[in-house]
Amino acid sequence: MKAVTAFAPATVANVSCGFDILGFAIGDMGDRVKVSLSDQPGLRVVSITGDGGRLPLEAEKNTCTVAIQAFLDRLNANQGLDISLMKGLPLGSGMGSSAASAAAALMAVNELMGTPFTKTELVPFAMEAERVACGAAHADNVAPSILGGFVLIRDYAPLDIVKLPVPEGLYTTLIHPHIELRTADSRSVLRRQISLQDAVVQSGNIAGLISALYTSDLKLLGRSLKDVIAEPYRALLIPGFYELREAIQKAGALGSGISGSGPTLFVLSESREIAAAVAKVSEEVYAKIGLGVDVSVAEVNPIGAYVIESV
Amino acid sequence: MKAVTAFAPATVANVSCGFDILGFAIGDMGDRVKVSLSDQPGLRVVSITGDGGRLPLEAEKNTCTVAIQAFLDRLNANQGLDISLMKGLPLGSGMGSSAASAAAALMAVNELMGTPFTKTELVPFAMEAERVACGAAHADNVAPSILGGFVLIRDYAPLDIVKLPVPEGLYTTLIHPHIELRTADSRSVLRRQISLQDAVVQSGNIAGLISALYTSDLKLLGRSLKDVIAEPYRALLIPGFYELREAIQKAGALGSGISGSGPTLFVLSESREIAAAVAKVSEEVYAKIGLGVDVSVAEVNPIGAYVIESV
Known part of the structure; x- marks a missing residue:
């Protein structure tokens, strides 16, 4: 060789x-x-x-x-x-x-x-x-x-x-708005101290998410996909974050999050059709904002x- | 009826x-x-x-x-x-x-x-x-x-x-030292704010623990049984906590924690024999301290x- x-x-x-x-x-x-x-x-x-x-x-x-x-x-x-x-x-x-x-x-x-x-x-x-x-x-x-x-x-x-x-039939939509986001900025907005209550909520959600992966319970996976520690602060660095989240929920997505330190967002859906619908509404949200975006759909x-x- | x-x-x-x-x-x-x-x-x-x-x-x-x-x-x-x-x-x-x-x-x-x-x-x-x-x-x-x-x-x-x-063969030892511990006191020692780092460590451990329950990976379960949020503060209210933890680790336990808000401690072990050995060393630790203790062994x-x- x-x-x-x-x-x-x-x-x-x-x-x-x-x-x-x-x-x-x-x-x-x-x-x-x-x-x-x-x-x-x-x-x-x-x-x-x-x-x-x-x-x-x-x-x-x-x-x-x-x-x-x-x-x-x-x-x-x-x-x-x-x-x-x-x-x-x-x-x-x-x-x-x-x-x-x-x-x-x-x-x-x-x-x-x-x-x-x-x-x-x-x-x-x-x-x-x-x-x-x-x-x-x-x-x-x-x-x-x-x-x-x-x-x-x-x-x-x-x-x-x-x-x-990996549960079968889990699709992801990646949404990459054309903005530059430095990792340093994305880290600097995080709080060094968080409330005990938020830590408990985060624990419950990650425990639910892990359980959902083992049982292929995609509804539980969707309910668990909530980040109360980083997302509330990092979301402010991503234009259109909340409009987008509402639009993809309406499109039937299980849940979403910020990929790495952003600006790319990932969305998880229980079928290729929903993942494609999520891609479509994402393009519409960024077209309205006037920002370029790359969108792709793939299986996990x-x-x-x-x-x-x-x- | x-x-x-x-x-x-x-x-x-x-x-x-x-x-x-x-x-x-x-x-x-x-x-x-x-x-x-x-x-x-x-x-x-x-x-x-x-x-x-x-x-x-x-x-x-x-x-x-x-x-x-x-x-x-x-x-x-x-x-x-x-x-x-x-x-x-x-x-x-x-x-x-x-x-x-x-x-x-x-x-x-x-x-x-x-x-x-x-x-x-x-x-x-x-x-x-x-x-x-x-x-x-x-x-x-x-x-x-x-x-x-x-x-x-x-x-x-x-x-x-x-x-x-519930993984097969998982035994618990309950150790109930004869002290009165008010739930209010046990809650008051908790920190309202915790570091982001501790929250991440806790997340990793609960994720590992949930995974271990699904895969019956008792070694992973043991590595994951660590509480960095409540235990470091509540341990101070339980006489002999750290001596006990060392003794039960030597006896081969997978891990331990405070049950509820204490003062009872629970220990998880991968066999009835180890759970019984844990019970024995626990009695020895509290005999040395001069405090009464109830100890019992049971399956989950x-x-x-x-x-x-x-x-």
Whole structure:
């Protein structure tokens, strides 16, 4: 084997009441990474496509190479590698773009090196890439991008990851209004202190959501998709948030939330038809506001990252 | 049918990271209530045994009659009833004593009146009794006492109750140190504001605990049984709390918590042998302190309240 190409999907992190602990993988949008053996020592990013020239080729700044370097360090390996990144996800949109690149890179290099690690064991390497990309070693995008489905990050010290079941027929609509929202701003509006009452409400909702995933009780899932901790503050940074929420509820959605730190919103629905209706009303809301928007519909992705080709 | 006798088990509320939202039913300890048709109008408590004379016979103060009155009011029924309460649970111990009385009374009257309500529909009537007994219409004791197993109270407005599965082989040790602890004191030590970080940790743990119940992953259950919101403050009101926690961990327990608002502690273990070992070390800890303690071992009760006899 001389070269492996792998794919990793987009993800939604901060899933409503699962603020900071829950993410899920989305449909078939994602990034592809090809990793090839090289006779020259070290890691080289030989090409990046689909990013509009915005991503750094320097190995120490690129999430693919940072992840692969962490992987090689753990193996005490010193293999020279060439890396090609084909972006399928828009940057900075709250769809886990940097995480998908790292996840695809790790799937490819793991296969190329004889699969020394399980998927779950790859997560910490991808977290190193998140540290470079976002300033914090979050797992709530990288873990679902690698593992697929809904993934709970119960704890970080030590890392405790729980793959959760995906109810059949669960569709997501992603709504990406064309505004720039800095993660720093999105974090700064959060309250450092919250009321005990809000914490209890959030606990009840995440408990209901986890139960709903195991029992495929989509009505319970809908009732549980409420975030009283982050959303009330972050919603103010997203134009049209409340109009949109009302419109998608009328369209029959189960529930919604802010993906990652925004500005993308995710909506969950119990059929492709409702998810498409949600997409339509979202376009109407943003047309009225006069803001551009990208909207897409996809199933929740139960598979996560996978190898496309080995040569 | 002229008279029905029903049983309802003890319960643990505030199950660690499930503070204010999660309870479970315990073994075969509990209260029995006999409800008999009477030609005289109104509700009468004709006898109470096992309470050491501490419980009120007045209908408006007794949890059995308050619950039954709420039940009759909903039916617009005006049946005269005689009520006999046989307490099997100590009062004010944090084992859901008042809840078990109300739950048994409701099971009995529901059967006597031709089962107009499901078990879940009985919960709001029992909550009325809790309002009288504790000053707040909690459901986290009454719901598991009626339904059995682990029960999530996701929300109160409207009431949203989720019965959760019970992993096989899960045993609880109840440790009741002989101190008096007023619920008001136990509530007053709680912080009204908590850090966002603690709220996220609590969310991760309750999510892990719910997942563990569905997958019977008892190790995950043990890792998740951590309460960072209430326990750090309430522990200070319970003599020997930290020595005890260390001792039961050494004895192999999965985890522990304060039952209700204390002073009873519950411990979960993956076998009857470990639960018994936990009981033994608990007695040793309190013997060293010089404080009396009641200790008991039981399975988690998956059934809840049931009718013993109809005549």
